[in-house]
Structures are given as structure tokens and as C-alpha cells.
Amino acid sequence: MDNITHTLTAAALSQAGLNRKTRYATLALLIGSNLPDIDIVARLGGSAAYLNYHRGITHSILGVVTLGALLAATIYYLGRKASPPNKRSVPPLDGPWLLAICLISTAGHVLMDFTNAYGVRPFMPFSGRWYAWDIMFIFDPLLLAMLIVGLGLPAIFRLVSEEVGAQKTGFRRGAAFSLAGLVLLWGVRDFAHRRVLGMLDSHTYAEENPQRLGAFPSPANPFTWTGVVETASAYHLLPVSALDNDVDADRALVFHKAEDSPALDAAMKARTAVIFAGFARFLWRQAEETEDGFEVTLRDLRFYSPDEQRSGFTARIQLDKSLRVRSESFHFMGAPAR
Incomplete structure (x- = not known):
């Protein structure tokens, strides 16, 4: 999922009650809900490197536990050195609860990423196999709207209450609404997904x-x-x-599937092609002869849009006439399919 959705979900978990368990609970949830995406540093190595490392070890069970524990230890250490809170309503710093909340936040990030078609590799580094629920788009406007409404309306009501001198309203019910809406949306999409797969399999x-x-x-x-x-x-x-x-x-x-050829065999040995083939679930390969040799195009049809005629997640390998790799590239947003 996108990081805005991760962040708002963490805020909802906090306001639903976890912020009453320990000091710095909200901070831990907000950081932990985005911490597995620290693998964004792989972008420095290019798109293919990012595809290779994104949602890898940091999105695994081992990564979730390690990142959660490190986050909890860091916040606990700094929190012990911080001055005591001014408000009596702030709960004390509780080590076990802080650790649990940090693990909830990192695990929640991976769970939400598991729901979309991109998937995760939970058993890294022991297995690089991808797992995906395939029920959510990576950016879901409906889910985002429910989170904004559930967290935003209580904030507006609170401002109005302060202005008229009434008792301040809390955020708990709005947060519960957002989280219940999230679970309900997952259920509806899972039902629809299973129904669609059944219809496809009947032909x-x-x-x-x-x-x-x-x-x-x-x-x-x-x-x-x-x-x-x-x-x-x-x-x-x-x-x-x-x-x-x-x-x-x-x-x-x-x-139509391309027949095996020397050009395809040579292109599939290129580093970008090896990475892409390890990721793609529905790999479609094309080889076209050019003036300088061959151009091999690889697409993952999970991310192809029939309506927009665009092919996201596309790799291209350029070969010379001797079938040596001249260039290789990968793009998350591919050019229109030819």
C-alpha cells in the first residue's frame, strides 16, 4: 500500500486505544508503519535493483521482528532520557507494551502490502517466493477516504466543541470506524476476488x-x-x-506466447531479465529483430491495463547481432504496448 494509507492506519490504531498503553505509542506506530519501506534506498541502484530488493528482507518475518525490536529499543532508550510529560493523562513508558506496539506496526505494514498484487516475500532470506492476496490496489481511494473520514470528522467535531464550550469529543469511535471499514473492505474484495476466479475457471x-x-x-x-x-x-x-x-x-x-529462440535465451540471461523473471507471475516475452540486432521485451501481465493499453512493469533487453547484451532497462510504468 501507499505510505499515506500506512500512516493513517497507524494513526487509527493509536486512537483506537493503543495510545493509552504506553508513552510514545503514537510515535512508535507512525514510524513502524513505514519502517519496512527503508528498502527505498535500493532505488539508488536503479529500477532493477529496487525491484530486486524492495519488499524483501525488510518485509519478511525476520525483518518485521528485527525492525520492531530495534525501533522499540531506540524509543525506549531515548524516552528514558526525556523529561517527564507535563500532562498527568499521558501513560508511563512501558517497555513490554512499547515492544508489542512496534511489532504491531511493522507487521501491520507487511500485512497491508500482502493484500495487493505486488506481494511480499515473508520467508526471506530462506526463501524468495512471493505471496500476494491480490485483493487491494496499491493505492485504494475508498480505503483512504474511510481513514480520512474516521480520523478527520472527530477532529472537526472537537474543534466545534472547543468553540462552543462543550465537552471535547474523542477520536476513538472514528478510529474504530476506520479500522472496521478496512476489515469490511477486505472481506468484500476477497469475496469478489474468489467469485471472479471461479467465473474465469469455468471457461x-x-x-x-x-x-x-x-x-x-x-x-x-x-x-x-x-x-x-x-x-x-x-x-x-x-x-x-x-x-x-x-x-x-x-x-x-x-x-500469444513466443517460441523459444536464441535471442530470447540470450536476453533471459541478462541481470535485469533474471531479476524480472523472478518477480513476474505472468511473464510475457517478445523478441523483435532490429537493424542493430534484437530487442526483447518482458512484461508482467498482472500490471497491464486493457482499458488504458498501458503495460506497467516492463523490461527491455537490447542485443547486438552476436546476441551480446547492448543495454538493459526496467520501468515500473512502461510505455504503451506495441
Whole structure:
């Protein structure tokens, strides 16, 4: 998920009651909810390096525990040296609760990232296998709106109460609303996801049976999905509504699989191609001969939009006529598919 959503979810957890458990609970939640994304430093090595390391060790079980413990130790150490709070309502610094809250924040970050199609690698460094729930878009406006409403309205009511001299309202109910909405949205999207997968699996595609299936969400509508079906000879992409009774397989956009060739074999040995192939779930390969040699294009069809005709997550390998790599690149937002 995006970092704004991570941050607002942490604020909701704090206001729901965790801020009453120990001093610095809110600070720990806000930092811990974004701490696993410290792997952003991999961007300094380029897009391919970032793809290779992002959501790796820092998003694993080992990473969650390590980062949470380090955060708790740091805040506890600095908190012990800080002056005591001025307000009596502030709870005392509690080491065990602080550790628990830091672990909740880092684990919550990974759980939210697990819900989208990008996925996480929870068993790093022992296994690099990706896991993804595939129910949430990486930026979900509906979830963000619920968090803003749940946290924002109580703040407005509190300002009004102060102005009219009434008793100040709290944030707890609004935070509970936001967190309940999050869980409800997950449930609705999971139901829709399972329904879409069932409809996709009930068809043949160009007289071939499905070998693998995927259903990937749209940014706003929890009932609108993009289906990806792999058969023996091609990938089929089609829009699917969970509110419909069936899918129209004839509307599928077909990506025929390329036959193995020396150019493809040579390109797949390039560093960028190796990284991308380890990440891509529905890898579609193209090889085109050019004046200088060959251009090999790799796409992960999870991130292809049939409506926008754009192909996110695209790698390109340029080969000379002797099949040596001339250049290699990877882009999260690919150019329009050709």
C-alpha cells in the first residue's frame, strides 16, 4: 500500500486505544508503519535493483521482528532520557507494551502490502517466493477516504466543541470506524476476488483449458477486476465484474506466447531479465529483430491495463547481432504496448 494509507492506519490504531498503553505509542506506530519501506534506498541502484530488493528482507518475518525490536529499543532508550510529560493523562513508558506496539506496526505494514498484487516475500532470506492476496490496489481511494473520514470528522467535531464550550469529543469511535471499514473492505474484495476466479475457471479460451488464473483489482470499484488466464499457447486478459453472472471469454485480449529462440535465451540471461523473471507471475516475452540486432521485451501481465493499453512493469533487453547484451532497462510504468 501507499505510505499515506500506512500512516493513517497507524494513526487509527493509536486512537483506537493503543495510545493509552504506553508513552510514545503514537510515535512508535507512525514510524513502524513505514519502517519496512527503508528498502527505498535500493532505488539508488536503479529500477532493477529496487525491484530486486524492495519488499524483501525488510518485509519478511525476520525483518518485521528485527525492525520492531530495534525501533522499540531506540524509543525506549531515548524516552528514558526525556523529561517527564507535563500532562498527568499521558501513560508511563512501558517497555513490554512499547515492544508489542512496534511489532504491531511493522507487521501491520507487511500485512497491508500482502493484500495487493505486488506481494511480499515473508520467508526471506530462506526463501524468495512471493505471496500476494491480490485483493487491494496499491493505492485504494475508498480505503483512504474511510481513514480520512474516521480520523478527520472527530477532529472537526472537537474543534466545534472547543468553540462552543462543550465537552471535547474523542477520536476513538472514528478510529474504530476506520479500522472496521478496512476489515469490511477486505472481506468484500476477497469475496469478489474468489467469485471472479471461479467465473474465469469455468471457461475454455481459444479451445484451451486454463493452466493458471489471476484476478487483479481496480483502484476504486471493489467489483471491477482484470482477469489473466494462462493457457498452453497464450495469455488472455479480460475485464470482469463480480456483479455479473459470467464472463465473456470472447472479449479477452490475447497475448500469444513466443517460441523459444536464441535471442530470447540470450536476453533471459541478462541481470535485469533474471531479476524480472523472478518477480513476474505472468511473464510475457517478445523478441523483435532490429537493424542493430534484437530487442526483447518482458512484461508482467498482472500490471497491464486493457482499458488504458498501458503495460506497467516492463523490461527491455537490447542485443547486438552476436546476441551480446547492448543495454538493459526496467520501468515500473512502461510505455504503451506495441
